[in-house]
Amino acid sequence: MTERAYHHGNLRQELLERAWATIDGDGLDALSLRQLARDVGVSHGASARHFADRTALLDAIAVTGFTRMNDALAAAVTSETTFAGQLHAAGLAYIGFAVDHPAILDLMYKAKHHPDASPELAALSRASMVVVNELVGEAQARGEVRSGDIERQSLVVFAAVHGVAALATDDLLDGVHWRDAAEATIDAVLSSLTGVDAP
């Protein structure tokens, strides 16, 4: 690899990747803009050309996180054909992402929450909920799910899945493997949606 010239050429991307790795590995508190600059081999003020401040960098990482998670969700949904199968796949994908990247997921929701988050971020953060909404809506139209307010029903599903994710990342599963907890929880809400007992 040739010696880098004055202009880096790809600094923004490299900052994002390195910051992601640091947060993912050592947590959000372990990320310092100056250390990040040292890691990438650039002066401490360089990041300001690409991210106005620390929050802007974190927001960009949150966008990346939501994008990757939504991709994983979409892939999971298309990999199955039945309502139950899709719900399981999507739920496991969501929780799997949370288990693999707990610090990133925290950051994602924290970023989404702060007062002047970009509209892009807000939209992305709702996408996973929208996926569930569509799944439930279609299943209800096919008669597989009992009638009722779709959004309300979806909320229950999403809450349950999100809850297992939170429990898993907060070490509250107490020895139970997260897949087991996920399966049991999804089965539970599924049965309450369809009115059919899970096996």
Place this chain on the structure above:
Amino acid sequence: MTERAYHHGNLRQELLERAWATIDGDGLDALSLRQLARDVGVSHGASARHFADRTALLDAIAVTGFTRMNDALAAAVTSETTFAGQLHAAGLAYIGFAVDHPAILDLMYKAKHHPDASPELAALSRASMVVVNELVGEAQARGEVRSGDIERQSLVVFAAVHGVAALATDDLLDGVHWRDAAEATIDAVLSSLTGVDAP
């Protein structure tokens, strides 16, 4: 009120209360040890006599938080007599605490998570889960809940409730009042536990 002498007399407690108020009001990031000292009217090094470092202070606040939450849970459980009633009351109490003190709840789980958290903290953090375990266990013994692994069943309940709490504090309920989401979710898991459809 008389002018305070050299010795404060109750500094530890006052630091805790002020820090709680700051975090509860403006978030964890808004808490600075030096600003806290100024608020309380004491020099910037004073807190070190009571809390070794920032983490120690946060841990103490987490202990307070778990204690208050567990008290609220216990009160909720004793206020009802039926299994369904107790589960609803406990769930609403949990989510209510989360909605009232989102930053504190975050801190509680973050504190519990870090490597050298006190055993006291670890125990307190499991207490709410234990409450659910006992409720489910008793109900199962009375035949109100279908047979099965109690811990697994409790996990589903806890995950669902915790999930609604997370959704509520992360502004993902999209207009639905948290009580409604809570009721719906608790009904769903309840029906899957008892095998009886919720109304």
Place this chain on the structure above:
DNA sequence: CAGCATTGTTGTCAATGTCTACTTTCGGAT
């Protein structure tokens, strides 16, 4: 009341995020 542990104070240090002024490089218009 003497001595000592406790509690609070003051000064210092390195690290951090942000800002400003400066330098180097790139790329398009002439």
Place this chain on the structure above:
DNA sequence: ATCCGAAAGTAGACATTGACAACAATGCTG
């Protein structure tokens, strides 16, 4: 080709922060 402005990176400064150490005031116990 070259000039010139914009873009990208550098270097230095500043206030704030958490931690630490040396010191002073206080209260308790014998």
